[in-house]
Amino acid sequence: MKKSIVSICVLLFSIGIAAQSNVQGYVFEDANQNAKKDRKENGIPNVAVTNGVEVVLTDKKGKYELPLADDQIISVIKPSNYRINVSENNLPLFFYNYKPNGSPELKFKGVVPTGKLPKSVDFGLIKQEEKEEFTALVFGDPQPYTEEEVAFFAKGIVAEVEGIKNVPFGLSLGDLVGNDLNLFNPYIQTVKKIGIPWYNVIGNHDLNFDAKSDKMADETFEAHFGPANYAFNYAKTHFIILDDILYPDPRDGKGYWGGFTEDQLKFIENDLNKVPKDYLIVLAFHIPLTEPSEEDTFRDKDRARLFEILKDFPNTLSLSAHTHIQRQDFFNKKEGWQREKQHHEYNVGTTSGDWYSGKLNEAGIPVSTMRDGTPKGYAFIRFNGNEYSLDYKVAGKPKEFQMEIFAPKVVAKGRGTKAGIYVNFFMGSKDDSVKYRVDKGEWKVMEYIEEIDPTYAIDVYEWDLSEELIPGRRSSNPIASKHLWRGKIPTNLETGEHRIEIKATNMFGKTFDANSSYRLENAK
Structure with a gap:
């Protein structure tokens, strides 16, 4: 009785092994760049290949083997100093999609049936510096x-x-x-x-x-x-x-x-x-x-x-x-x-x-x-x-355009104001340094704040205030920005135009400059 049970277990185990599907192939140096492994083209060792879960390295001849289910994609993990062939649309050809019966019926078409698994699923790589x-x-x-x-x-x-x-x-x-x-x-x-x-x-x-x-x-x-x-x-x-x-x-x-x-x-x-x-x-x-x-x-x-x-x-x-x-x-x-x-x-x-x-x-x-x-x-x-x-x-701006400055057009001379100078430093983060000065005076540190960008707010609400339809589509309502800074406006200067300079330094030590201005007039 024990012998029969053992025999059945061995048989079931053997059937399970037989039912498993494996994929094998080569990663090779595609010298003529035809995306096919020719007889004289050598395999590349120690290249990673994956079925989306397991990852194996090719042997000294460039050969790999992986378990494979009916709906898996085999792909090569491009090593350094090699490139992958691309399609006519510049999409990298680094994978083989194994779906013998194709995708299920869906609103948008999926993968067509790939049929029988090839004996060897090979990936060609081309040397590059x-x-x-x-x-x-x-x-x-x-x-x-x-x-x-x-x-x-x-x-x-x-x-x-x-x-x-x-x-x-x-x-x-x-x-x-x-x-x-x-x-x-x-x-x-x-x-x-x-x-x-x-x-x-x-x-x-x-x-x-x-x-x-x-x-x-x-x-x-x-x-x-x-x-x-x-x-x-x-x-x-x-x-x-x-x-x-x-x-x-x-x-x-x-x-x-x-x-x-x-x-x-x-x-x-x-x-x-x-x-x-x-x-x-x-x-x-x-x-x-x-x-x-x-x-x-x-x-x-x-x-x-x-x-x-x-x-x-x-x-x-x-x-x-x-x-x-x-x-x-x-x-x-x-x-x-x-x-x-x-x-x-x-x-x-x-x-x-x-x-x-x-x-x-x-x-x-x-x-x-x-x-x-x-x-x-x-x-x-x-x-x-x-x-x-x-x-x-x-988009559409010089590479130097890295921040937007908002400042009032005109402010009353000598009066305190709750208006401010705002800088939206697009790549900024909380710990970055943003400074400003007026008329080449002392550089002052701006305050990091998380508020809506006033420049953007004005652009959005213009749609709501316009008496006529504006071509295009109204933008989304503003939200608090994670890269906004504020500085006080000096009003104790002479009447006339005053130049604002901004200097922003990001986490990588890169410094960017921008400028704007405001005008002081005597209050009436």
């Missing part, structure tokens, strides 16, 4: 809801960076479109014009809202861009791209919530086990880890687990978008970060600004200033080894 000093271009929320808004994005943002030089790749931080996933292709064709490889993050407006489970909510995204969770290296920086939208919300089955699945957290952990500890780790996702309004927008246990995984890496940065404002957030031990050096999250201003609202400029494009007074634009991340710095470029 990667200097430790490089720059990446970052977009927050392009988010067009219509073809017209795709055109606004093309003319107002992409046209400025088309043909950009000395930038090896770009990244969009989610909400590539606004719910209509048929706009993925127009978005792709627009970003293609920039002329560099372009990576993409999934956002909450990029989901299949008719999906019944979180696993199926990215089917159309996968059909256009590949996996929503992946990684790659460039020089001494390791990038991890993540889908941090839980949909439907696991609390009530409605809407969405920020967070990660267990498989994602395992992927991050397995991936980082293969990364040198002195690399800069850059995590990119859509919904911020921070919850500054005390709203429960991100699942706390997932953030805590992420911080636990990152505790052995001294150099880190998070990138997010989603909010349609701009701010610099920091995590210390009080917030669960486990290192002395704080963790920085840059919540990037958006390329759609305030959802393509506001007055139309001379080119007929909405100015789209965001609710915190940040003009729409895009970011550059400057890397140097495992260090970084950030720059924000306002």
